[in-house]
Structures are given as structure tokens and as C-alpha cells.
Amino acid sequence: MNYVALLPPVLMALFGCATLILDVLTRRHENRAWLAWFNLAGSLLIGLSLWRQWQALSAGQPVVALQDAIVIDGLSLFANALVWLSVVTLLLISYRYLDLVGEHHGEYYALALFAQCGMYFMAAGVDLIALFVGLELTSLSFYILVGFTRADRRSNEAALKYMLLGALSSAFVLYGFSLLYGLSGSTSLTDIAAAVKPDPFTTLATVTVVIGMLFKVSAAPFHFWAPDAYEGAPTPITGYLSVASKIAAFAVLVRLLTGPLAGAAAIWQPLLVFASIASITIGSIAALTQERIKRLFAYSGIAHAGYVLLGFIAGPPLGLQGIYVYLLVYAIMNGGAFAVLTSLRNHGIAGDDLTDLRGLSRKHPVHAALFAILLLSLAGVPPTAGFIGKYYILAALMRSGHITLAVLAAGYIVVSLYFYFRMIREMYLEPSEDRQPLAASLGVRLALAGAAAFTLLIGLFPQPALHGALTLLERNG
Amino acid sequence: MVVSALLFTVGVTGVLLRRNLVVVLMSIELILNSVNINLVAFSRVHHHLVGQAFALFVIAVAVAEAAVALGILIALFRNRGTVLADELDLLKW
Numbered sequence: 001m002n003y004v005a006l007l008p009p010v011l012m013a014l015f016g017c018a019t020l021i022l023d024v025l026t027r028r029h030e031n032r033a034w035l036a037w038f039n040l041a042g043s044l045l046i047g048l049s050l051w052r053q054w055q056a057l058s059a060g061q062p063v064v065a066l067q068d069a070i071v072i073d074g075l076s077l078f079a080n081a082l083v084w085l086s087v088v089t090l091l092l093i094s095y096r097y098l099d100l101v102g103e104h105h106g107e108y109y110a111l112a113l114f115a116q117c118g119m120y121f122m123a124a125g126v127d128l129i130a131l132f133v134g135l136e137l138t139s140l141s142f143y144i145l146v147g148f149t150r151a152d153r154r155s156n157e158a159a160l161k162y163m164l165l166g167a168l169s170s171a172f173v174l175y176g177f178s179l180l181y182g183l184s185g186s187t188s189l190t191d192i193a194a195a196v197k198p199d200p201f202t203t204l205a206t207v208t209v210v211i212g213m214l215f216k217v218s219a220a221p222f223h224f225w226a227p228d229a230y231e232g233a234p235t236p237i238t239g240y241l242s243v244a245s246k247i248a249a250f251a252v253l254v255r256l257l258t259g260p261l262a263g264a265a266a267i268w269q270p271l272l273v274f275a276s277i278a279s280i281t282i283g284s285i286a287a288l289t290q291e292r293i294k295r296l297f298a299y300s301g302i303a304h305a306g307y308v309l310l311g312f313i314a315g316p317p318l319g320l321q322g323i324y325v326y327l328l329v330y331a332i333m334n335g336g337a338f339a340v341l342t343s344l345r346n347h348g349i350a351g352d353d354l355t356d357l358r359g360l361s362r363k364h365p366v367h368a369a370l371f372a373i374l375l376l377s378l379a380g381v382p383p384t385a386g387f388i389g390k391y392y393i394l395a396a397l398m399r400s401g402h403i404t405l406a407v408l409a410a411g412y413i414v415v416s417l418y419f420y421f422r423m424i425r426e427m428y429l430e431p432s433e434d435r436q437p438l439a440a441s442l443g444v445r446l447a448l449a450g451a452a453a454f455t456l457l458i459g460l461f462p463q464p465a466l467h468g469a470l471t472l473l474e475r476n477g
Numbered sequence: 478m479v480v481s482a483l484l485f486t487v488g489v490t491g492v493l494l495r496r497n498l499v500v501v502l503m504s505i506e507l508i509l510n511s512v513n514i515n516l517v518a519f520s521r522v523h524h525h526l527v528g529q530a531f532a533l534f535v536i537a538v539a540v541a542e543a544a545v546a547l548g549i550l551i552a553l554f555r556n557r558g559t560v561l562a563d564e565l566d567l568l569k570w
Contacts, residue, residue, distance in 0.1 A: 129531050136538045140545050147549050156553040163546055164501055168492050170542075171508040174535065175485055178515035185523035187531060 005065035015042035023106025074472030079123035092443030115141035158232020169215030176209030230298035239338025279306030318396035336451020385458035484511035
């Protein structure tokens, strides 16, 4: 038994449960924000335990646990670090928002940590059972978090739609898992890799698993839940959902498609080609007409998922490297953008409409400028990090000979410029309406400043990020 | 295998075609049960217990999922007074 591999999820579960208990014990206190700081302290410990894993990995020790059901390698550590960043962002930006919507309960933080625990097992699991349990723990926590503002009918509706389609997609994945188990007689991914051969059985298993996972990363044509869930969920949760759950699902996809299902590439490749083109097209075009910010970000997220899928088509090693860089960049810029969106919510203002951005440049010039940087990055304009992410994916695609796909994807970047610039225009050019200042807490400022700084840093000096991606690839063997 | 494939198909059809959300939930449970049949059958073919253990995990998770789903459904019903899928139209573009 290797404690290094199990320390982070144990800490997450412990702090989650402790939050629940402390919450009940201190019901009478009005101020709940300390729960956020308590969990931030917990996150610090979790971060340290992840750091400890990195050290063990650098020293070349194999880190496995639970009878080889989970393994710490470059992929899982990378995904967990990003999820960790996303949780820290969530904790920083949530407490003010929750006070404003009047739903400040300890369960919020506990569920966020339980979801993180689930994502840990998604990223680290190399056994069908561990993967499935992680996937479900994540999804169940997110269903509740999306519907957390119980009195809000839109939140109810979002939770229900997300939950139905999420459960359906989990069932698809699970059906594929049961077939894979039947094929190989084992739930370990390495044994399955040996048993995969081209027959109808494998085809069915691959198709169901891949479709289920495409649901989870909200790739078109399985994206219908995303705009609804994103719009109805509390804004910080939308950010968490759009970053962390996507990264964990992509980690599972990388694990499956480069491992056991690598032999079935002929089956999933056309599926992914279709899904990525559809995602980029639908995401970019549907975002053009949106009036609500979170819905717009949902479609932009669908398009981003499409770009990441292109990395799978390009194949290892360059495509995988592109995926790593892209996910890193996406996590940072989307996390930062949602910090801004969260602070738009104030007394009497929902902060959902594009028009709510008006006059931001005059009232809060610093926030507006940082948000503009993040938007430029999301659009993929140099010298921001978003450009580097898209560049590596497209370059990998060109190298692997998919010129048409690359040109098509690059074309849609131009389309996406329009709707990102629309937000910038609302901020800078539209006349200011009389409105209250932003509800920007200390946490939001920290998260925003950090995200914008990293976006520019990676954009201006891409070498460290690229180097990191290469190291991760090497450790993945 | 055949039984489970049939159950899977019935479940997916149910999810796609039925309006009543409670029935949709039941259909999802059907899919999960088809998976269980698969797992247990395969476990018998391969002569070891891993599949059955997996099935136990699936049952536990299915129960948790049903509980969460019904909780959300009840919250929705309190606020809206309906469980029909096409009357949920607040979120549209």
C-alpha cells in the first residue's frame, strides 16, 4: 500500500466530511465564509500531497495503490493539479456569491471536495471499477451542485436536465465497460489492451464508451445538456463544471484511447473527427447569437472541447502534447473568466446578460482590462496563452497530415473572434448604465489576477509550458 | 447477452421517447440493470468473481443516483408542479 498515492483523495474526503460536521455544529453563526477559508487550508494540504507525488514521480518511484487500481503518472498528476487549481479558484470566488444568493451552506464546499475526490479517481484510475466509481462520484456531486440554488427554478431545471443526460451517458460508458470486461475477463486496463482485437464486440464497446465520454466533455452532437446546465447553475459552479469535469473526462479519454483502445483506433477515429468538427462548428456559430453570458461560455466551451478532440486525431506524441498544453491554458483562462462572471452578480442584478457588462471599463478599469486579456486568450489571439494552445494542436494536426481539418479549425477561430470581441465591445464601447459596483471579493481579485498573469506569461514565454508537457509525456510510459 | 442487449435498447428508447421524467429515470435504471446482467454473465463465463463485485458497485451507485435524481425531481416539482419533460422550457436559446 502506497500512502503517497492515496493521501490526496483521503484528505479531500476528510475535509469534505469535516466541513459537513463543522457546518452542523456552527449553524447559529451568520458568517459562513470561514468555511471557504477552512477548505482553502485543506486545499493547501492537498496541494502539498500532490507536490509530494511529483517528487516521488521525479525520483522514478512507481506510485500505485489499491492493488494497481490507481496509478500516479504524468497524466493523472497533470489532471489532478489542474483540478486542484480549479477547486482553489472555486473556493476563492464562491463565498461572496453564495451570500448574495442566500444559499450559503457547508454542503456546497463538501460536495465540491467530493467531486474533486471523484475526479482524482477518474484521472488516476487504471481499472474499470475505479474509473466508474470516480466518474459517478464526480457526476453525482455535480448534479447536486448545479441545482444548489433550490429556490431558483432555472437551477432546478438545469440540474434535472444535466442529471438525466449525465446518467444516460454514464450508463453508456458503463455498458461499454461491461463489454470490455466480457472481452478480456479482467477489469484492469493493461489486460484489456491485450485482449482488444477487431471484432463487432470491440466495436460496440468502443462506440458506447466513446459516445458516453463525449457526452461528459460536452462535445457536439452530445452537447445539449451543456448550455442549459451552465446557464442554470450557480456561476462559480459553472466555472468549476466547465473546467474541472472537462479536464477529468479528457484525462479518462486520453487514458482509454492511448491505452486499451489504441488498437481500436480505426473505430473511434472517424467518430472523433465528426465530433470535433461538429463541436467547433456548433460551438462557434451558436455562440454568435447568445444574449446570456453563461450560455455563450457554454458554446465557447463546446468549441474548445472540439479543439482538444483534434489533438486525439493527430495522435501521440505531438497531439497529446497539444492536448496537455491546451488543457492547461483552458483551465487557467476559463477559471479567470468565471471569476469575473461571478462578481457580476450583485444585489438586484443577475449578471447573466451581455448588457450587464456595459460600462465595466469605466467603473472597474482593472477588472475590465484583465477580463479582456482572458477573452483575447480564449479567442486565441497572440501573445496570449490561448494562441499557444491552439497553435500546438493545429501544428500537430498539420504534421500528422490532416491539413483540411486544420484549415477548417483555423477558419472557425476567426468566427469565434466575433463573439469574444462582442463582450469586449460591450465593456468598452457601449454607454454605461447606472448600476452598482462589482461584488468583487478579495478571493475573486486574487483568482482573476492570477489567471490573467499566467495567461500572459504562458503566451509570452511558452517554453516552460511546452517543456512541462514533454516531461509529462515521458513519465507516462 | 441477448437479454441484456434487449434491456439496453428498451432503456435507451425509454429515455429518448417518454415525456414523464419518472419514467425516464426508470429507463435509465433499466440500462444499468442490463449492465449488471452483462457483468454477472461474463463473470460466469470467465469463472471468477470480479464481474460480480463490479455489479455490486453498479447497484450501489445506481441507488445513490436514483436518490439524487428523485431529490432533484421533488425540488423541481415543488417549484413548478410538473414532471413532464416538455414543460421545462425556462432555459432555451
